Amino acid sequence: MTEIVTEALTESVYFGIALTLLTYQAGLWIKKKVKLTVANPLLLSVIMIISILLAFEIDYDVYHNGAKYISFFLTPTTVCLAVPLYRQLDLLKKYPKAIFGAITAGVFTAMVSIYLMSLAFGLTHEQYVTLLPKSITTAIGMGISEKMGGIVTITVVSISITGILGNIVAESLCKICKIQDPIAKGLAIGTGSHALGTTKAMEMGEIEGAMSSLSIVVAGIMTVVAVSIFANFI
Amino acid sequence: MKFIKQLSIILSISFLAELMEELIPLPIAASIYGLILMLIGLITHIIPLEKVEGAADFLVEIMAIMFVPATVGIMTSVEALKQMLIPLVVISSLTTLIIMAVTGRTAQFIIRRGNKSAADPEESKGEGKA
Incomplete structure (x- = not known):
């Protein structure tokens, strides 16, 4: 009996896909119930899947055999990020100096601070490039990490920590640093903590939300260029 | 059928982007080339927004699942x-x-x-x- 189940699992493409979609929906449901940023559906789904795989001693490859078809959509979806950016083009034309100036400063700060701290911790090149794309959206960050020879899964974890923390601290950080302008708030949140922070920016106001979502893609593209330079330093 | 048309545009750009990744000796992932191609297409109106936005919005909305x-x-x-x-x-x-x-x-x-x-x-x- 168990042999039949094991064999069916190993050959099944649908097991990984079904498990991913079901746990993600469960994650969405839990998020709705508890209303906490830490209850992120992506994180909850990953925890549930890992627990299930470990509990039933199912190999990651068995899961990945089907789940890879979900990852397959990542490239076309990243291409589609051009659509929301295109819709915000008017905003970009209205405040070009503030947007490009601030995001350039943010991306440069990201590179320098990650470089210095990696140096302080004595990280290897592989670990360093794993962390370099930590502040940008997962879609672009994963691609950078892979291209540079980083550990992609750890990059995703780092991006998640960044996003969840950004979402939690955004409001108080703006207050402490006396960032009062709604445009400046949005740029800070989107550049510092990508899509997860942006959900908080959207709650703070319309301008904050729009600026934050614009920053995700602009900061992402700038980071692609910046990482290709900074990756050579360690 | 509308959805299929939109997806075929998006996937064609993704394919072009993969070609660029192969041909251009820079450490840049295909998805970034694709994003820029799509943005240029939209700005120049070679790709009208309404020809891609339905499928694009759907994909972006469910993007988080793809990271699982x-x-x-x-x-x-x-x-x-x-x-x-x-x-x-x-x-x-x-x-x-x-x-x-x-x-x-x-x-x-x-x-x-x-x-x-x-x-x-x-x-x-x-x-x-x-």
């Missing part, structure tokens, strides 16, 4: 994770605060300086409208 399989892959790199757990958490957290503060303060500085010169006609003379 890769993140579950952390199972296979537990050793690597253990080796860098503390730097991972410290660097991810601290840099987030620094980046936010610098970006926000820079933006505010540029905006307020712009406002000041706009309010003062002497200074704004000869300057282009921002």
